[in-house]
Amino acid sequence: MDNTDSTCDKSAFRQLYENFSDRLRNFVYYKTGRAEIAEDTVQESFLRLWKNCASVPYPKAQQFLYTVAQNLLRDRFKHEKVVLKFRHQHREEASAESPQYLLEEKEFKQKLERAINALPEGQRLVFLMNRIDKRKYREIAEELGISQKAVEKRMHQALVTLRKELGKI
Numbered sequence: 001m002d003n004t005d006s007t008c009d010k011s012a013f014r015q016l017y018e019n020f021s022d023r024l025r026n027f028v029y030y031k032t033g034r035a036e037i038a039e040d041t042v043q044e045s046f047l048r049l050w051k052n053c054a055s056v057p058y059p060k061a062q063q064f065l066y067t068v069a070q071n072l073l074r075d076r077f078k079h080e081k082v083v084l085k086f087r088h089q090h091r092e093e094a095s096a097e098s099p100q101y102l103l104e105e106k107e108f109k110q111k112l113e114r115a116i117n118a119l120p121e122g123q124r125l126v127f128l129m130n131r132i133d134k135r136k137y138r139e140i141a142e143e144l145g146i147s148q149k150a151v152e153k154r155m156h157q158a159l160v161t162l163r164k165e166l167g168k169i
Contacts, residue, residue: 007061008053016061017046023143028069030128031121037076045069066143115165123158126151 006012021042029038045068049061056064116124125144129135137155141148 006053007049007056007058012058013050013053016049016058016065020062020065021046024065024069026129026133027066027125027143028073030125030132031073032076033117037073041069041072044072112162112166115162118165119158119161123154123161126154127158127162130155 007016024045025038025042028041029035032038032041045065048068049056049064052064116127119127122144126140129140129143130137135143137148137151141151144151
């Protein structure tokens with residue numbers, strides 16, 4: 001696809017969706033922890049791109065999508081905190097009848113999840129994009145608009161914090 005193609009062209013738009021929807025979905029998922037919100041945000045981001053296709057040049061489409069997604073997430077942040085708190089409480093109640101091993105495993109997963117969620121947003125994003133998405137530091141740096149050294153530093157800080165927190169177990 002040529003970078004001079006119009007974002008309003010259906011085949012160019014389809015190509016944008018195929019190229020960026022999965023990455024955008026993962027990016028949003030890492031920020032929220034909710035697959036439903038990630039799906040909705042991706043769909044809404046692409047819908048807004050289509051509505052504004054005449055004013056968004058093709059080379060700027062990816063940046064536009066990430067900006068829209070971040071703005072949508074900012075609007076949902078307070079709601080997300082309540083939902084995540086409810087999900088966490090519900091999981092703890094469901095494990096009351098588990099055997100010892102399953103209980104210990106579940107407690108470890110909860111501690112790991114809490115430790116990851118407690119990381120500053122930048123460190124959490126870099127950690128999840130690298131460890132879950134198997135993305136290289138260079139790719140993460142390009143997507144987040146930061147230097148590769150900044151990605152390396154955030155990853156190092158995240159690992160140090162997680163080792164410290166999980167070492168208490």
